[in-house]
Amino acid sequence: MKPGYPNITGRPLEIIDNSLQYLNSNIEVKKCVKPAMGDSNGDCSFNIMDAAYIKIESSKALQPLNVSLDYDHNQVVDYADALFLVKVFYNLARFIKSVSVNIPHNKTDCKLKIVLQLMKGYGEVTSDKPDLYVAFTYGNNSIAHFMSTSRFEVGQMMREGTVTGNTINGVIVKAESDNARNYHISATTSHAIGKVGISIFQVLRDSRNSVGNIAISSSVGTKQPYLYSETVKIQLASNLSVVYKNGFSPMQIYNINTSTYLCYYPVTTKQ
Numbered sequence: 001m002k003p004g005y006p007n008i009t010g011r012p013l014e015i016i017d018n019s020l021q022y023l024n025s026n027i028e029v030k031k032c033v034k035p036a037m038g039d040s041n042g043d044c045s046f047n048i049m050d051a052a053y054i055k056i057e058s059s060k061a062l063q064p065l066n067v068s069l070d071y072d073h074n075q076v077v078d079y080a081d082a083l084f085l086v087k088v089f090y091n092l093a094r095f096i097k098s099v100s101v102n103i104p105h106n107k108t109d110c111k112l113k114i115v116l117q118l119m120k121g122y123g124e125v126t127s128d129k130p131d132l133y134v135a136f137t138y139g140n141n142s143i144a145h146f147m148s149t150s151r152f153e154v155g156q157m158m159r160e161g162t163v164t165g166n167t168i169n170g171v172i173v174k175a176e177s178d179n180a181r182n183y184h185i186s187a188t189t190s191h192a193i194g195k196v197g198i199s200i201f202q203v204l205r206d207s208r209n210s211v212g213n214i215a216i217s218s219s220v221g222t223k224q225p226y227l228y229s230e231t232v233k234i235q236l237a238s239n240l241s242v243v244y245k246n247g248f249s250p251m252q253i254y255n256i257n258t259s260t261y262l263c264y265y266p267v268t269t270k271q
Contacts, residue, residue: 054082095119114185132183137170137197155185165232197250
């Protein structure tokens with residue numbers, strides 16, 4: 001462990017938040033011609049101080065130009081970006097290079113398509129190909145019917161995967177990876193549904209553990225004010241779950257209805 005750095009080797013996700021308070025807040029922002037990925041304070045390197053910088057900046061009135069600090073891709077710069085950098089720095093997550101979501105449309109073969117690209121990581125690689133799950137959430141249990149009647153050409157719907165809360169329900173789909181660090185989900189849906197939440201979960205395994213022992217999970221996207229102000233449990237697999245005790249918001253929300261009307265009700269021409 002490097003001198004002066006917080007010790008987060010034990011139960012890392014549970015104490016990351018407390019560890020950040022011990023970081024030096026007197027950070028001098030330098031100029032860097034070509035900053036590295038994660039280099040939020042512009043000192044030409046990615047380290048734990050970048051997380052501290054975002055923690056400080058998130059308490060200020062952030063300007064639109066600071067969108068480059070949105071490392072967790074939830075479309076807002078907040079304290080969660082600092083936590084995400086900590087996870088990447090300690091090899092608990094990978095940087096997300098890009099996220100592409102295409103909702104079903106008659107011009108795209110009426111398919112729901114999600115493509116995510118992860119970077120290799122920072123420091124020692126503990127998992128060559130992390131598992132990546134996508135949680136589809138909705139305000140009632142109709143999401144389960146929507147997904148169960150969809151046909152997945154790419155990706156696997158997890159039978160034991162669930163999202164539960166007082167006013168939220170959801171299902172889990174495991175994305176399929178290729179050799180270019182891209183993760184894909186493609187499904188043909190059977191009917192329309194509005195305001196579907198999509199959230200991303202990375203799962204990395206410790207290289208010392210067997211394949212069946214998942215070491216850590218990191219979420220991407222939850223932001224305040226929470227859309228669901230309740231305890232939300234996300235069960236990714238039979239031996240892996242994440243609980244949000246103070247509330248939860250999906251990474252992004254999509255309406256799979258108005259723009260997909262022609263998928264389900266094709267226009268016919270009288271002969």
